[in-house]
Amino acid sequence: MTEPNRQPALFIPHGGGPCFFMDWTWGPPDTWHPTQRFLESLAASLSAPPKAILVISGHWEEPAFTASAAPTPELIFDYSGFPEHTYRLTWPAPGSPELAAQVASLLHKAGLPSALNPTRGFDHGVFVPLKVAFPQPSISVVTLSLASSLDPALHLQAGRALAPLRDQGVLIVGSGMTFHNLRGYFHPGTTARARAFDAWLTSAVESPAAQRDALLTHWEQAPFARYAHPREEHLIPLLVAAGAGSELPGRRVFNDEPMGAAISAYRFD
Numbered sequence: 001m002t003e004p005n006r007q008p009a010l011f012i013p014h015g016g017g018p019c020f021f022m023d024w025t026w027g028p029p030d031t032w033h034p035t036q037r038f039l040e041s042l043a044a045s046l047s048a049p050p051k052a053i054l055v056i057s058g059h060w061e062e063p064a065f066t067a068s069a070a071p072t073p074e075l076i077f078d079y080s081g082f083p084e085h086t087y088r089l090t091w092p093a094p095g096s097p098e099l100a101a102q103v104a105s106l107l108h109k110a111g112l113p114s115a116l117n118p119t120r121g122f123d124h125g126v127f128v129p130l131k132v133a134f135p136q137p138s139i140s141v142v143t144l145s146l147a148s149s150l151d152p153a154l155h156l157q158a159g160r161a162l163a164p165l166r167d168q169g170v171l172i173v174g175s176g177m178t179f180h181n182l183r184g185y186f187h188p189g190t191t192a193r194a195r196a197f198d199a200w201l202t203s204a205v206e207s208p209a210a211q212r213d214a215l216l217t218h219w220e221q222a223p224f225a226r227y228a229h230p231r232e233e234h235l236i237p238l239l240v241a242a243g244a245g246s247e248l249p250g251r252r253v254f255n256d257e258p259m260g261a262a263i264s265a266y267r268f269d
Contacts, residue, residue, distance in 0.1 A: 005048050005169040009159070009244035009268040011237060012039065013254075014058075014129040014175045017079040018086035021128075027186070031258045038254040038265060039132040045253075045267075051169030052099050052140040054162065056241070057125035058176035058234040060145040064113035065158055068120035068143040069100035076123040091127045093137035099170070100142045103162065110161035112154070113147065125175040146236050152217045155236050159243020172244045174237030178264045179228045185259040193224040198255065198262035205242065205250040205266045212250065216242055241268060 019032040020039075043049070059078060060066075073095045077087050100116055107114035122130075126143050147154055162172060178201055184190040200222040204215035216239055219225055219232075229235050242250060245268025254265035 005051065005167075007046065007048075007050050007166050007169055007171040009163075009166065009172040009174070009241040010042070011174040011176070011241040011266045012042075012129055012133075013177050013263045013265055014125045016259075017082050017124065018089065018128055020132050021086055021089060022083060027259055034256040035254070035258065035263070036132055039129050042133040046171070048169070050139055050171035052096055052142065053130070053134075053171045053173060054099070054103065054142050054144060054165060055126045055130070055173045055175055056144045056146065056237040057123055058146070058180075058237050059123040059125040060120070060143065061148040061150075061233065062115065062117075062145040063148050064115045065104075065107050065147050066115040066117050066120070066145040067100040067103040068095060069097040069116045069118045070095045070120060071097055073141070073143075074121040075127050076121045078123050089127070089131065091122070091131040091137050093122070093127075093130070093134075093139060093141045096140035096142050099140065102165070103142060103144060106161045106164065107158060110157065112158055112161060129175060130173075144240075146233060150232055150236050152219060152236070152239050155239040156213055156217065156243035159240040159245070162240070163244040163246075166244065172241060174239075174241035176234035176237040178235065178238070179261040180234035181227060181230055181261075184227065185261055187260070191257065191260050191262075193227050194257070194261040196223040197225060197228040198264055202252045202255075202264060202266075205238075205252065208249055209245065209247045212242060238266065241266065244268065
């Protein structure tokens with residue numbers, strides 16, 4: 001039987017900068033509307049409201065997995081060149097030093113390097129999508145860095161270590177992008193390449209867990225893998241979410257092609 005408060009693990013696209021809070025973006029004004037509607041639907045897709053949210057952001061790397069332990073995190077406006085009002089956004093969700101300590105403890109018990117950061121705020125890979133998904137900032141949020149090695153197997157292992165949190169009502173969210181080649185957007189050769197990589201990635205995610213882990217560990221063997229990710233920091237949060245998944249296959253819950261590049265979101269129940 002599934003626990004009534006058990007939460008899934010998700011991988012979500014966080015868009016480009018503060019794209020959901022702009023009157024214009026790169027390309028047509030509705031470029032990010034499908035992604036925004038998907039994020040707006042997230043809360044209703046859960047069986048119960050999360051007791052807390054743990055976000056693994058593609059915008060934070062440390063030598064060891066590091067959990068944010070600030071009780072009142074500030075927003076980190078780690079983007080540039082956007083309209084002035086996007087630097088005045090607010091989303092005062094509380095942190096949870098207690099959950100951060102539990103995250104670090106679970107990782108340590110699994111033999112993984114872990115640490116706490118008492119002052120880290122919410123980077124835009126955290127507050128931008130969550131401000132859309134949970135506009136009322138009442139749920140405690142803890143963020144977790146990537147390990148700077150970006151080793152796929154290490155991040156799958158971290159996800160497995162954190163999986164017990166799901167039974168405590170903690171929603172685990174990997175925040176990144178399944179395509180992140182900034183020079184590839186709007187390029188005439190990108191659409192077919194991004195579709196090929198996205199199809200491979202979706203097939204991998206939707207495989208049984210053991211096969212899924214093996215495929216994701218060797219994601220660089222996918223078609224156009226390094227075209228989709230010249231550097232993989234936006235993909236690696238997916239591996240933490242996959243590691244936190246059950247033996248059931250994951251499933252794609254959203255896909256679109258903003259700026260000519262296929263992107264997807266995945267859910268692990």
